[in-house]
Amino acid sequence: MEGSYKKNLLQTFxxxxxxxxxxxxxxxxxxxxxxxxxxxxxxxHQIFxxxxxIFGYQNLKISLYYTAGKLNTYLGITYKAEVDPKQFDGAIADDVxxxxxxxxxxxxxxxxxxxxATLNKExxxxxxxxxxSTYSINKGSATERHFQLYSCTIEEIGFRSYHERLQTFLLWYVDAASFIDVDDDRWRFYxxxxxxxxDGGHRYAICGYATVYLYFAYPNKxxxxxxxxxxxxxxxxxxxxxxxLNVIYRSFLKDSNILDITVEDPSEEFTRLRDFVDSQNxxxxxxxxxxxxxxGFNAEMVDxxxxxxxxNKKQARRVYEILRFQATNLxxxxxxxxxxxxxxxxxxIPYQKEASDYKKLQKALNPEELRSTLSTSTKEQRIExxxxxxxxxxxEYRNRRTSxxxxxxxxxxxxxLEMFHRFGTALLRGVPTTKGKIIEVVKRFAYVKETSYGVTFDVVAEPDPEHLAYTGTHLHxxxxxxxxxxxPGMQLLHCLKSTDIKGDGSDPGGLSFLVDGFRAANWLKENEPAAFHILSATPVRFQISVNGMKFSQTWPIICTDNEGKVTEIHYNNRTMGPLQAPTHLITPFYHSYHLLTEKIRTESMQFAFHLAPGDLLAFNNRRVLHGRTSFDDTRVSRHLEGCYVDIDETMAIYDFLRNKV
Structure with missing residues (x-):
């Protein structure tokens, strides 16, 4: 017991x-x-x-602050408790x-x-x-902001020490980051x-930067x-x-000595940005x-x-394919x-080269030597x-088209937002699979609605789950x-991870599905009007206990306005309580509920798909029903981050943008 207690206590550090x-x-x-x-x-991970x-602290907080302009730096840590080596067999805290x-x-x-005190020097x-270049956003409004873009070399007075402070940000945002050799005079900084x-004047705050190295290109470029x-x-x-990126491009365009501009090991995010900018240009x-x-692609495009x-030619071909895809009527x-x-x-092309190499080797080697030297794929494998x-x-190109x-x-x-307004759902692809990115997306059009589940919530299988969503069980x-x-009127789910660990080709499960509740309700209204009337006139209590707090509210399954138009759907067999109604209404109500449920579960009503990493799904939570098929959580590693938004904010910005655009 004591060993187990110590192990659990160590986890808190x-x-x-x-x-x-x-x-x-x-x-x-x-x-x-x-x-x-x-x-x-x-x-x-490049530090820790x-x-x-980090091991050895409870309630650890690390503060790494920079003054916005000069980048004077402060480093400090606070914590509630530090691990005691005497109590835990010599275990010592990490040197943060x-x-x-x-x-x-x-x-x-x-x-x-x-x-x-150094802020006075800013x-x-x-x-x-x-x-x-200068760049402004929100012109003419109270939130108008102005930005300036500069270029310099390491010889600029004071820049060497400034760059030493600036490049430390790379450790937290650029994978496999390394500090560059600034003594090489072929570096350019933007x-x-x-x-x-x-205070009645202006100050400057650093927003970002880029480095460019001038490589030699044979013979004289x-x-x-x-x-x-x-x-x-x-x-x-x-x-x-x-x-x-455009400023970097423009700084070289008029120089006839520049052959073309390349990128070193671009990240997924930079590749998306580059594709967008190059496509626009x-x-x-x-x-x-x-x-x-x-x-088709031709030499004129390359030139x-x-x-x-x-x-360069490779990027020109990629841009051609992106633009042609956008111009193609699918x-x-x-x-x-x-x-x-x-x-x-x-x-x-690589398969054609493989076939050509194979023919050459056929002439030079006997069959046994050929088999041991080169393995070729069959025609069926190549097609697959x-x-x-x-x-x-x-x-990937579809992602470029939307995100x-x-x-x-x-x-x-x-x-x-128009797609969301018309169909009750919209999918955004290619969103970086970083926790918290969902908030950045929401900030484009609204504010995240904090609930009893937090600002955001994680849908991931847990060993001791408190909620059915945190298992691999089928969710109706x-x-x-x-x-x-x-x-909440709007719900968003961002797929951070979806991996079939075994990868044996069989269906791993975890298929997401959506149903337009308005469509199902209107079908009921047209084909089973009595059932529609019962479900739109009978109040039903929904209730749950979350973290010791009880919530309860009463709604009809189908909500309508004064003209009988469907405005909301409230449907959840896990939180719906027993019907509180006179005995003679019980059977008609559950018969009507059964009719609606059967229609909802009809295959033709469902839009089913696998959420892939980078997919961000938004849907109207008062219109669209959602769920997922079961999956084996020992085989499938699946992580969604979700949040809620008040739908009136979304609709307000949609109306504003529709009139503006």
């Missing part, structure tokens, strides 16, 4: 390092205590190991300060008062280098600053390569990433017109993209087929692999939180 670390860009003393100025790291955990300080340049502070800070009003690219979390989703070129896209935009069989064949011809490659690529347009443009957001069609005074 293990902290998630991502949750423990608070980052801030401090503009004024008030920001130090203001939780709204805090932002979290996306990763911490692959498990991203040592792990982080080893990556910080000299001069960081550990006294918070000293750090706050008024003298001016950005380094040459001003290349910086974004916000110019904000303060230069090929810039983008190495590091970071927009800090408080400034993401403002269009700054696209603006920074190539759209303006004559060779990428809609008519020419349907004629024009390289000459006018410094885009409902037109022949047009869609022509697109698929065009892409598959490119994907088939081609189909898989193509489908993955098309899914960036929603996050970077009002028009894209308006179209996505339902709407959420009918037991509240007003159930």
């Amino acid at each position: 293990i902290t998630d390092s991502n949750e423990a670390l608070d980052l801030k860009l401090v503009r004024e003393p008030f920001d130090v205590e203001n939780d709204e100025t805090t932002f979290k790291p996306e990763m911490s 190991g692959e498990n991203e955990s 300060m040592g792990a982080i300080s080893a990556k910080l340049p000299p001069g960081y502070m550990t006294n918070l008062d000293d750090f706050v 008024q003298t800070f001016k950005p380094f280098g040459e001003l290349l 910086l974004i600053f916000e110019k904000y009003p303060c 230069t090929r810039p390569r983008i190495s590091q690219f970071l927009v800090l979390p408080p400034f993401q989703r403002l269009g700054l990433g696209a603006e920074l 190539c759209k303006k070129l004559p060779s990428f017109s809609k008519e020419k896209l349907h004629q 024009e993209a390289q000459r006018d935009l410094k885009i 409902a037109d069989f022949e047009e869609y087929r022509a697109y698929r064949l065009d892409v598959k011809r490119r994907l088939n 692999n081609l189909d898989k490659q193509y489908q993955m690529l098309e899914n 960036l347009s929603v996050m970077e443009s009002d028009k894209g957001l308006a179209l996505w 069609h339902h709407t959420d939180m009918n037991y509240r005074e007003k159930s």
